[in-house]
Amino acid sequence: MPEAVYNRTTGAVLARRVVRCDTVLRRFRGLMLRRPPGEDEVYLFILPQESRLEAAIHMFFVFFPIAVVWLDGAWRVVDRTLARPWRPFYAPRRPARYFLEGPPSLLDRVKEGDEIALSAIPDEKTPDWR
Numbered sequence: 628m629p630e631a632v633y634n635r636t637t638g639a640v641l642a643r644r645v646v647r648c649d650t651v652l653r654r655f656r657g658l659m660l661r662r663p664p665g666e667d668e669v670y671l672f673i674l675p676q677e678s679r680l681e682a683a684i685h686m687f688f689v690f691f692p693i694a695v696v697w698l699d700g701a702w703r704v705v706d707r708t709l710a711r712p713w714r715p716f717y718a719p720r721r722p723a724r725y726f727l728e729g730p731p732s733l734l735d736r737v738k739e740g741d742e743i744a745l746s747a748i749p750d751e752k753t754p755d756w757r
Contacts, residue, residue, distance in 0.1 A: 629643070629644070629645075629747070629748045630645040630745055630746065630747055630748060631643045631645065631745075631746050631747075631748050632645055632669055632671065632727065632743060632744070632745055632746075633743070633744055633746060634736060634737055634741050634742070634743060634744075635741075635742040635743065635744045636740075636741040636742050637736070637741065639736045641669060641727070641729070641733060641736055641737065641743070642667050642668055642669040642727075642729060642733075643667045643668075643748065644665065644667055644668040644669075645668075645669055645670075645671050645745065646664075646668065646669070646670045646671065647671050647673065648670055648671065648672045648673065649671075649672075649673040654672055654674075657670060657672070657684070657689075657728065658670060658689050658693060658728055659687070659688040659689055660688050661689075663691045663693070663730065664693070664728070664729050664730055665730070666730050666732060668729060668730075669727045669728065669729035669733065670727065670728040670729065671725065671726075671727055671745070672725060672726045672727075672728070673724075673725055674723070674724050674725065674726075676724065677699060677700050677722040677723060677724045678722050678723070679718050679719055679720075679721070679722050679723070680718070682697055682718065682719050682722070682723035682724075682726055683716060683717065683718035683719075684710065684716075684717050684718075684726075684728075685714070685715055685716060685717075686710050686711060686712050686713055686714045686715075686717070687713060687715070689710075689712055689713075690712050691712060692709055692710060692711050692712065692731055693709075693710050693728050693729065693730070693731065694707065694708075694709060694710075694727075694728070694729050694730060694731050694732070694733035694734045695707065695708050695709075695710050695717060695726060695727070695728055696726060696727040696729075696733065696734075696737050696743070697719035697721075697723035697725075697726045698723055698724065698725040698726060698727070698743055699721070699722065699723060699724055700724040701742075702725065702742055702743045702744060702745075703740065703741070703742055703743075704737055704738065704739050704740060704741045704742075704743060705719055705720065705721040705722070705723055705739065706719035706720045706721060706723070706739065707734055707737060707738070707739065709731055709734060710728075727743075
């Protein structure tokens with residue numbers, strides 16, 4: 628089932644298309660050699676544990692700026708930045724368990740301390756059981 632990411636603090640939908648990066652290979656590849664994410668798309672990186680070092684990213688072979696939003700184990704925003712192409716290192720100020728990479732406009736909809744949530748989106752084929 629498709630997933631959406633939203634800001635529980637403000638109620639804003641951050642993205643209706645979520646690309647999970649939950650394996651070592653997917654986390655390594657990330658947005659390298661890809662096209663920029665759409666306005667309604669984020670890459671969700673899931674780390675094995677909270678860490679500053681494991682949550683660090685590089686921008687080698689990423690040809691466009693992206694928003695990076697780091698979240699702790701409780702899905703609370705611990706840091707955020709605009710990452711620029713070909714920069715060697717970005718790390719959160721505090722340990723993170725998850726992070727989102729998306730279009731720069733993502734930074735307009737999140738701030739430090741906000742609570743973020745992942746939610747399933749029923750598709751048209753799913754019956755409405757209400």
